[in-house]
Amino acid sequence: MSKILLKNATIVPLDDEDTIYERASLAIQDDRILAIGTIPSDFDPDDIIDLSGKIITPGLYNAHTHAAMVFARGYAEDMPLDRWFNEGIWRLESALTRDMVHWGIRLAMIEMIRGGVIGFADHYFYMDEVAEAVVESGMRANLAWAVFGHEGGEVGITVPETVDFVKRWDGAANGRLRALFGPHSPYLCSDQFLARTAAVAVREGIGIHIHAAETEEQVKASLLEHDMTPIELLHDRGLFETHTIVAHAIHVSPVDIALMAQSKVHVAHCPSTHLRYAMGVTPVPDMLNAGVNVALGTDGAGSSVALNLWREIRLAVVMQRQARRDPEALGGLTPLIMAARNGAQALGFHRSGKLRPGYQADLIVIDATQPHYHPIHSVSASLVWNTEPADVQDVMVAGRWLMRDRKLLTLDEAAILSGFHEALAEMMARPLGQFKKYDVG
Amino acid sequence: MSKILLKNATIVPLDDEDTIYERASLAIQDDRILAIGTIPSDFDPDDIIDLSGKIITPGLYNAHTHAAMVFARGYAEDMPLDRWFNEGIWRLESALTRDMVHWGIRLAMIEMIRGGVIGFADHYFYMDEVAEAVVESGMRANLAWAVFGHEGGEVGITVPETVDFVKRWDGAANGRLRALFGPHSPYLCSDQFLARTAAVAVREGIGIHIHAAETEEQVKASLLEHDMTPIELLHDRGLFETHTIVAHAIHVSPVDIALMAQSKVHVAHCPSTHLRYAMGVTPVPDMLNAGVNVALGTDGAGSSVALNLWREIRLAVVMQRQARRDPEALGGLTPLIMAARNGAQALGFHRSGKLRPGYQADLIVIDATQPHYHPIHSVSASLVWNTEPADVQDVMVAGRWLMRDRKLLTLDEAAILSGFHEALAEMMARPLGQFKKYDVG
Numbered sequence: 095m096s097k098i099l100l101k102n103a104t105i106v107p108l109d110d111e112d113t114i115y116e117r118a119s120l121a122i123q124d125d126r127i128l129a130i131g132t133i134p135s136d137f138d139p140d141d142i143i144d145l146s147g148k149i150i151t152p153g154l155y156n157a158h159t160h161a162a163m164v165f166a167r168g169y170a171e172d173m174p175l176d177r178w179f180n181e182g183i184w185r186l187e188s189a190l191t192r193d194m195v196h197w198g199i200r201l202a203m204i205e206m207i208r209g210g211v212i213g214f215a216d217h218y219f220y221m222d223e224v225a226e227a228v229v230e231s232g233m234r235a236n237l238a239w240a241v242f243g244h245e246g247g248e249v250g251i252t253v254p255e256t257v258d259f260v261k262r263w264d265g266a267a268n269g270r271l272r273a274l275f276g277p278h279s280p281y282l283c284s285d286q287f288l289a290r291t292a293a294v295a296v297r298e299g300i301g302i303h304i305h306a307a308e309t310e311e312q313v314k315a316s317l318l319e320h321d322m323t324p325i326e327l328l329h330d331r332g333l334f335e336t337h338t339i340v341a342h343a344i345h346v347s348p349v350d351i352a353l354m355a356q357s358k359v360h361v362a363h364c365p366s367t368h369l370r371y372a373m374g375v376t377p378v379p380d381m382l383n384a385g386v387n388v389a390l391g392t393d394g395a396g397s398s399v400a401l402n403l404w405r406e407i408r409l410a411v412v413m414q415r416q417a418r419r420d421p422e423a424l425g426g427l428t429p430l431i432m433a434a435r436n437g438a439q440a441l442g443f444h445r446s447g448k449l450r451p452g453y454q455a456d457l458i459v460i461d462a463t464q465p466h467y468h469p470i471h472s473v474s475a476s477l478v479w480n481t482e483p484a485d486v487q488d489v490m491v492a493g494r495w496l497m498r499d500r501k502l503l504t505l506d507e508a509a510i511l512s513g514f515h516e517a518l519a520e521m522m523a524r525p526l527g528q529f530k531k532y533d534v535g
Numbered sequence: 536m537s538k539i540l541l542k543n544a545t546i547v548p549l550d551d552e553d554t555i556y557e558r559a560s561l562a563i564q565d566d567r568i569l570a571i572g573t574i575p576s577d578f579d580p581d582d583i584i585d586l587s588g589k590i591i592t593p594g595l596y597n598a599h600t601h602a603a604m605v606f607a608r609g610y611a612e613d614m615p616l617d618r619w620f621n622e623g624i625w626r627l628e629s630a631l632t633r634d635m636v637h638w639g640i641r642l643a644m645i646e647m648i649r650g651g652v653i654g655f656a657d658h659y660f661y662m663d664e665v666a667e668a669v670v671e672s673g674m675r676a677n678l679a680w681a682v683f684g685h686e687g688g689e690v691g692i693t694v695p696e697t698v699d700f701v702k703r704w705d706g707a708a709n710g711r712l713r714a715l716f717g718p719h720s721p722y723l724c725s726d727q728f729l730a731r732t733a734a735v736a737v738r739e740g741i742g743i744h745i746h747a748a749e750t751e752e753q754v755k756a757s758l759l760e761h762d763m764t765p766i767e768l769l770h771d772r773g774l775f776e777t778h779t780i781v782a783h784a785i786h787v788s789p790v791d792i793a794l795m796a797q798s799k800v801h802v803a804h805c806p807s808t809h810l811r812y813a814m815g816v817t818p819v820p821d822m823l824n825a826g827v828n829v830a831l832g833t834d835g836a837g838s839s840v841a842l843n844l845w846r847e848i849r850l851a852v853v854m855q856r857q858a859r860r861d862p863e864a865l866g867g868l869t870p871l872i873m874a875a876r877n878g879a880q881a882l883g884f885h886r887s888g889k890l891r892p893g894y895q896a897d898l899i900v901i902d903a904t905q906p907h908y909h910p911i912h913s914v915s916a917s918l919v920w921n922t923e924p925a926d927v928q929d930v931m932v933a934g935r936w937l938m939r940d941r942k943l944l945t946l947d948e949a950a951i952l953s954g955f956h957e958a959l960a961e962m963m964a965r966p967l968g969q970f971k972k973y974d975v976g
Contacts, residue, residue, distance in 0.1 A: 164909070168916030172866030204906045369853035372862040399920035400907060405849075412810035412850065416857060421813040425613030465645045466841060466924070468605070468952060469959055475609030479840035483907070484925030511909060518910055 096140060096493060098122040098455075103145035104462070104473060105130060107449035108152050108435050112427055114473050120150060122455040125268070125492040129451050147463035149477060151430065152448050153212030153456045153489060154403045155234075155437025158303075158341040158362030158391030160218045162198030164205070165518055166396030175309065175371045183396045189524035195220040197514040199227045204505055205401045207233065209483030210458040212491045215339060215362065215391065215441050217276050217303050219250060225263045228271055232496045232504045234456070236339075236441040237263060238276025238303035243287030253294055260300050270492065272442045274301035274337070280324045281312050285331055292332035301337035301442065304328065307350070308342045308373055325350035334359055339440050341391065343381075344374045351377070355384040360440035362391040363432075365409035366398035375417040378410065379424065389440040390433045404481050407433050411478070427474045459488035537581060537934060539563040539896075544586035545903070545914060546571060548890035549593050549876050553868055555914050561591060563896040566709070566933040570892050588904035590918060592871065593888050594653030594897045594930060595844045596675075596878025599744075599782040599803030599832030601659045603639030605646070606959055607837030616750065616812045624837045630965035636661040638955040640668045645946055646842045648674065650924030651899040653932050656780055656803065656832065656882050658717050658744050660691060666704045669712055673937045673945045675897070677780075677882040678704060679717025679744035684728030694735055701741050711933065713883045715742035715778070721765045722753050726772055733773035742778035742883065745769065748791070749783045749814055766791035775800055780881050782832065784822075785815045792818070796825040801881035803832040804873075806850035807839035816858040819851065820865065830881040831874045845922050848874050852919070868915045900929035 100122070105115040107130060121128040121137050128137065163183075170182025195218070206214060213234030216224055221239040228235040239256050242249040251259075256275055263273040277283045277291045295302055306324040307313060316324045325346055328334060334357035341362040343354070354361065363376050381388050390406045392398045407429040414423040438447025438456075446456045460481055462470065467485075470476045489497040496504050541563070546556040548571060562569040562578050569578065604624075611623025636659070647655060654675030657665055662680040669676040680697050683690040692700075697716055704714040718724045718732045736743055747765045748754060757765045766787055769775060775798035782803040784795070795802065804817050822829050831847045833839045848870040855864040879888025879897075887897045901922055903911065908926075911917045930938040937945050 166912075167910060168913040168920065171913055171916045172863045174862050201906060201909060208906065366853075369857055370862065372856040372860045372864075374860070375857065399916055402907075402923075408846075409853065412807075412854075413857060415813040416810055416816065416854060419813045419815070421615050421811065422613050423813075465642060465649065465948060465952065466843070468642060468955060469608060471607075472609040472612055475612045475840055479609065482843075482923045482925060484923060507906060511906065514909060 096124055099139035099142045100145050100150060104149045106149060106151045106473060108431050109448055122493050125454055127449060127451055127453050127455050130449055145459060149460040149462045150457055152434040153458045154210050154433045155389060155441055156206060156211050156214040156392050156403055157389035157437045157440045158364055158393060159214050159216055160394035161202035161214055161216050162195040162218055163394035163396045164202045165194055165198050168399050169396060175373060185526045188527040189521050191521050192220045192223060193517040194521045195223045197517045199224045200505060200510045201514045202401055203231045203233060204507055204510060207489050207496050207502060209402055210486035210489060211403050212456050212489060213441055215303060221259060225271060229267045232491050232494055234270045234443055234491060236272040238274050240276045240278050242278050243283045245284055245286060253291060257298060274303055276303050279305040280316060280327050285327060288333060289331040295336045302333055303339040305341045306343060307345045310345050313345045323347060323350055325353055329353045329357060337442060344368060344376045351381055351384045351386060355386045361386055361388045362440060363388050363410060364391045364393040365406050365413055367393040369409060369413060375413055378414055387436050387439050388432055389436040402483055403433055404483060407478060430478055455490055455493040457490050458486050460485050461487040537565055540580035540583045541586050541591060545590045547590060547592045547914060549872050550889055563934050566896055568890055568892055568894050568896050571890055586900060590901040590903045591898055593875040593890055594899045595651050595874045596882055597647060597652050597655040597833050597844055598830035598878045598881045599805055599834060600655050600657055601835035602643035602655060602657050603636040603659055604835035604837045605643045606635055606639050609840050610837060616814060626967045629968040630962050632962050633661045633664060634958040635962045636664045638958045640665045641946060641951045642955045643842055644672045644674060645948055645951060648930050648937050648943060650843055651927035651930060652844050653897050653930060654882055656744060662700060666712060670708045673932050673935055675711045675884055675932060677713040679715050681717045681719055683719050684724045686725055686727060694732060698739060715744055717744050720746040721768050726768060729774060730772040736777045743774055744780040746782045747784060748786045751786050754786045764788060764791055766794055770794045770798060778883060785809060785817045792822055792825045792827060796827045802827055802829045804829050804851060805832045805834040806847050806854055808834040810850060810854060816854055819855055828877050828880050829873055830878040843924055844874055845924060848919060871919055896931055896934040898931050899927050901926050902928040
């Protein structure tokens with residue numbers, strides 16, 4: 095039995111009372127938090143770590159990404175979304191190799207762990223490669239194999255195959271892995287296919303991770319074809335009858351928001367991508383007020399360039415303040431709660447995302463001794479507005495250190511960079527074709 | 536004579552042709568750049584530094600800040616600008632001590648140098664303290680002593696005293712220091728005072744650094760009182776007849792922009808503060824198109840929390856893309872050019888801000904070997920969207936290293952942190968009063 099005592103830290107558990115502990119201790123036993131603040135007198139730790147001047151928070155969750163897409167970092171810049179898809183990313187992805195996913199996912203996990211991200215909701219291809227990489231890294235993940243489904247059948251992977259994929263991985267690695275369905279979107283899957291996916295999902299108790307309502311054009315096209323918004327369509331076809339993550343949900347009506355709230359849908363909001371591609375402003379405060387669980391994602395590095403959740407935390411705030419002319423929007427710890435607590439809920443890790451006795455020991459340590467943290471008048475302001483990935487000193491998932499003092503303990507950086515560049519060279523040497531035409535209808 | 540050769544670097548000189556040199560060399564002789572790319576065969580360096588995998592760019596300029604205000608970091612969060620002034624910052628500043636400026640400016644310079652900022656336009660109090668600190672640090676700076684001037688006279692410092700201040704420091708430290716007038720703003724100075732300041736400025740050949748057009752209310756009040764916008768008033772009272780930096784300039788008309796362009800006014804755009812306090816969107820693309828020199832600033836840490844110019848670089852882009860629904864706004868290297876080249880021009884360092892033979896050796900080295908830079912499909916995208924302060928490895932001003940391998944060479948971090956906290960404790964023990972009522976009229 096492993097027992098660790100973290101002491102003298104500022105602890106921000108992200109509980110309902112916005113408690114902040116100063117110079118406090120946190121006791122970890124095996125994979126769980128045993129106590130915070132008052133430590134049982136009979137707790138006899140194997141390891142005592144002094145964290146004076148450091149801040150402990152729950153680890154962050156990246157609620158929507160295509161992690162292996164780091165190969166496309168900065169590939170198609172400064173263009174509208176349709177050109178980004180058709181002339182950029184989908185041409186590049188037509189040359190995707192399984193080997194690229196093998197190395198790309200590992201490079202992405204290096205970047206995420208080094209920035210304090212302990213889990214991610216991934217929506218991509220060759221997802222068995224991703225699952226194996228997650229087992230190795232010690233992170234948590236929620237994995238969806240992307241499917242483009244039409245009447246003629248599915249592209250890439252069939253529904254029965256995704257059922258097998260889910261059964262292979264959901265709950266694996268001591269519960270660090272969740273797996274679910276990944277129908278791409280209502281604009282790239284037929285609604286009959288979506289209905290069929292939803293029926294299987296409900297029957298088998300499988301969740302769904304899907305893109306929707308990214309552009310005004312998608313909403314218009316959906317209204318024309320179905321007389322329903324994309325969100326109404328997903329609801330109508332049964333996709334909200336299970337644990338569902340909707341990525342983006344930018345162009346949504348009050349009715350859409352109410353439907354998502356009553357169906358307990360999880361929204362993954364991705365500020366970097368939405369801002370860089372001028373896609374519009376998700377009404378996050380309205381969603382939170384309505385009771386929708388809104389988490390934060392980076393999307394893939396093809397659109398966000400960086401897998402930096404601290405940036406998403408801040409952009410989530412400033413885009414609302416700009417759009418609403420409201421200097422109080424998403425104040426205090428709200429954006430951090432979205433990234434940690436709401437992320438854990440969205441990904442299906444229900445005993446993670448906050449620090450609490452009995453919960454998983456999923457936490458990060460931030461080195462607030464550095465010059466840019468002085469002084470700290472407000473712990474929440476310093477956490478939200480001063481923290482960059484490089485300030486994350488340690489990362490722990492289920493009681494196991496994935497990074498200590500900026501050194502990764504589960505992944506071999508040099509080997510991964512080398513493997514990544516070999517796979518990228520091979521991929522870039524392949525002919526590029528048309529992968530899939532982006533068409534809002 | 537000192538001779539340094541930097542070799543095998545990616546060099547982004549920010550020239551007019553957007554040249555990017557790959558695996559190239561840069562030769563430095565004393566305080567200047569001798570050559571880039573092709574190095575004279577008789578150049579015999581004392582020091583040869585291999586920068587494989589690293590990127591050299593011009594150093595960044597922070598074109599508007601109140602640097603010593605780091606003491607107010609995170610002090611008054613999540614409130615409208617008028618409450619931020621009256622209930623927060625100005626109450627705190629009423630207790631300001633000279634000692635606080637002495638230590639605060641040094642802490643701010645640590646944060647700026649560590650983030651690749653080589654010069655800053657500072658607008659604050661006790662500016663002789665700031666000047667002495669800049670001499671010590673090796674940075675460049677453009678210093679304005681803030682004055683609140685009315686008919687009854689000036690608050691804090693008189694015009695003749697600021698003339699003395701300017702004469703004492705402008706051009707000092709081998710030209711690393713510029714000094715100019717700092718009338719606070721048209722809303723906190725009478726227009727007669729502004730006219731008097733402008734007349735002295737023009738007569739003595741002194742520049743001006745002033746705030747203007749931060750809120751719609753300020754514009755309305757100016758129109759009511761003077762039948763002129765704040766920008767028109769500054770122009771009319773003669774403040775544009777010298778080298779003038781206008782901070783903010785958010786709420787400006789096409790006529791205002793034309794006036795600033797024809798008067799060669801420099802605008803300091805501060806995205807973090809504008810976004811956090813929901814102040815509105817400066818029409819930066821229109822200003823750039825009209826020929827206005829728009830540079831980037833962090834404003835004081837009291838409003839921006841961080842003195843992180845990489846954040847301002849990215850926020851400048853995304854706020855325009857959101858406001859204009861234009862995914863191509865401020866693309867490529869544009870925001871970096873604003874931070875470096877335009878900043879150097881705004882601050883009056885005319886042989887800095889780009890890398891070019893004969894120019895000052897003012898540069899930074901970015902460690903692009905780190906995982907989050909892999910791969911680099913686009914050097915400009917990686918620079919703009921991946922770089923955080925911690926990625927800046929080395930900083931050089933006028934041929935002198937201020938930081939090598941993340942170690943500061945001119946400032947003693949531990950001593951400064953200690954002095955800063957002593958001064959802060961003393962300041963926080965003083966009674967808070969009303970410093971100055973913020974009143975848009």
